Amino acid sequence: MGLSSPTEAEASATEAQSQTGASQTGLRRSMEARHLVMIAMGGVIGSGLFVSSGYTISTAGPLGAVIAFLIGAVVVYLVMACLGELAVAFPVSGAFHIYAARTIGPATGFATAWLYWLCWAVALGSEFTAAGLLMQRWFPGVDVWIWCFVFATVLFTLNAISSRVFGESEFWFALIKVAAVVGLIILGGAALAGFHPLAAGEYPSFGENFSTPDGLFPNGFTGVFVTCLAVFYAFSGSELIGVAAGETANPGANIPKAMRTTVVRLMIFFVGAIVVIAATIPYEQVSVDESPFVTVFSMLGIPYAADIMNFVIITALLSAGNCGLFSCARMLFSLADEGHAPKAFRKLTKRGIPMVALCVSMLGGLASLISSVVAPATVYLVLVSVAGFATVGVWMSIVASHFIYRRTFIKNGGDLSTLPYKAPLFPLVPILAFALCLVSLIGIAFDPNQVAALLFGVPFVGACYAIFYFKYGRRRSLKKAVDV
Numbered sequence: 001m002g003l004s005s006p007t008e009a010e011a012s013a014t015e016a017q018s019q020t021g022a023s024q025t026g027l028r029r030s031m032e033a034r035h036l037v038m039i040a041m042g043g044v045i046g047s048g049l050f051v052s053s054g055y056t057i058s059t060a061g062p063l064g065a066v067i068a069f070l071i072g073a074v075v076v077y078l079v080m081a082c083l084g085e086l087a088v089a090f091p092v093s094g095a096f097h098i099y100a101a102r103t104i105g106p107a108t109g110f111a112t113a114w115l116y117w118l119c120w121a122v123a124l125g126s127e128f129t130a131a132g133l134l135m136q137r138w139f140p141g142v143d144v145w146i147w148c149f150v151f152a153t154v155l156f157t158l159n160a161i162s163s164r165v166f167g168e169s170e171f172w173f174a175l176i177k178v179a180a181v182v183g184l185i186i187l188g189g190a191a192l193a194g195f196h197p198l199a200a201g202e203y204p205s206f207g208e209n210f211s212t213p214d215g216l217f218p219n220g221f222t223g224v225f226v227t228c229l230a231v232f233y234a235f236s237g238s239e240l241i242g243v244a245a246g247e248t249a250n251p252g253a254n255i256p257k258a259m260r261t262t263v264v265r266l267m268i269f270f271v272g273a274i275v276v277i278a279a280t281i282p283y284e285q286v287s288v289d290e291s292p293f294v295t296v297f298s299m300l301g302i303p304y305a306a307d308i309m310n311f312v313i314i315t316a317l318l319s320a321g322n323c324g325l326f327s328c329a330r331m332l333f334s335l336a337d338e339g340h341a342p343k344a345f346r347k348l349t350k351r352g353i354p355m356v357a358l359c360v361s362m363l364g365g366l367a368s369l370i371s372s373v374v375a376p377a378t379v380y381l382v383l384v385s386v387a388g389f390a391t392v393g394v395w396m397s398i399v400a401s402h403f404i405y406r407r408t409f410i411k412n413g414g415d416l417s418t419l420p421y422k423a424p425l426f427p428l429v430p431i432l433a434f435a436l437c438l439v440s441l442i443g444i445a446f447d448p449n450q451v452a453a454l455l456f457g458v459p460f461v462g463a464c465y466a467i468f469y470f471k472y473g474r475r476r477s478l479k480k481a482v483d484v
């Protein structure tokens with residue numbers, strides 16, 4: 001199924017929508033580039049950096065962890081470059097499955113959307129649970145489920161008012177996390193250079209911990225490969241810019257700007273933080289039992305470091321949940337607009353919010369929360385494991401869609417100079433990105449901690465294809481995804 005090239009009339013229509021502040025679907029174009037950047041940063045910077053980075057360092061070693069995050073940053077750049085071209089050409093809300101439907105086929109679009117929705121719906125439950133558990137540090141007498149209910153209510157309210165309120169709240173949520181990362185890089189870097197007036201006892205110098213008793217790669221280079229899989233998931237959320245494209249003012253200018261800014265900042269923040277942590281804490285002493293951020297700030301002698309980082313991590317979890325709820329609702333809205341989900345999901349409030357889709361997404365998150373409490377070792381862990389599978393699968397869908405879109409555009413006589421934004425080094429960028437993502441999925445089979453993602457994810461995708469062909473496959477013509 002080919003993807004039609006954007007014409008001058010379509011481009012004019014898109015520009016007109018941007019100027020009037022509303023898309024044809026009824027969603028409001030009210031978010032600016034700074035909102036997009038913080039939405040992406042908010043979706044990415046979370047437990048993967050604040051907590052799981054300890055696992056990465058202990059498994060791959062200090063240098064191996066840095067290499068793994070560098071590889072992750074490169075893959076994110078490749079995916080974002082492809083996404084940028086698609087998002088500018090077709091700035092629609094919940095865009096991932098629409099790109100796939102128009103290029104690869106409607107069944108792939110259907111599977112992509114439901115896989116991504118499941119990923120974030122499951123994540124909502126885990127974010128609420130983790131935040132509630134962390135609150136017990138200060139309020140040990142309050143049950144976790146009460147905090148979960150409070151946080152769910154707050155995030156639902158922020159999403160239900162308007163997309164601009166969501167974007168503004170996420171801007172400030174993400175700003176707190178970014179400040180913590182910048183603080184770690186600056187203060188930790190200064191301490192490694194010899195400036196640590198509050199630290200008690202000796203403090204390691206830069207490079208001291210990189211040379212371990214077991215060599216540069218204490219668990220071999222295989223450790224680096226295995227952690228690359230976890231690192232890819234740590235970078236998940238950067239694609240949220242594509243989800244919010246349909247509610248962005250002047251997408252032709254704001255989306256490329258947000259893409260570039262996000263990639264550069266992620267590279268600086270993630271790689272910089274990992275370098276500081278790996279150089280400060282001996283790799284055999286790093287674990288997921290305590291956030292490496294808490295350990296570094298404690299070593300620096302900063303008063304109340306544990307409480308400060310506890311607050312920051314709670315904020316990080318709520319920020320990720322905020323982005324996840326937004327993404328879930330827009331995916332359901334987009335599926336319904338395509339005719340592949342109940343029509344009720346298309347209903348909008350006067351402020352342009354898909355309220356029914358938002359409510360169902362929240363219920364999905366709460367269902368995941370219940371499963372995490374009732375069966376933490378079975379259903380919940382299986383559902384969480386598929387989140388990483390879903391992320392990489394969506395990335396593969398994005399780059400494959402971009403590859404087919406560009407080839408179709410050229411085949412139809414399109415002029416590349418007319419594209420507002422185009423990914424560089426075509427076709428190398430989408431091919432390399434797809435190959436790296438595919439290798440990471442194959443590698444999951446060799447990691448006992450992540451193989452459940454394949455055991456659940458592959459049948460789930462197969463079921464999505466089966467459902468689509470059974471329910472919609474006999475139709476001769478499909479409703480056009482979105483008029484841009």
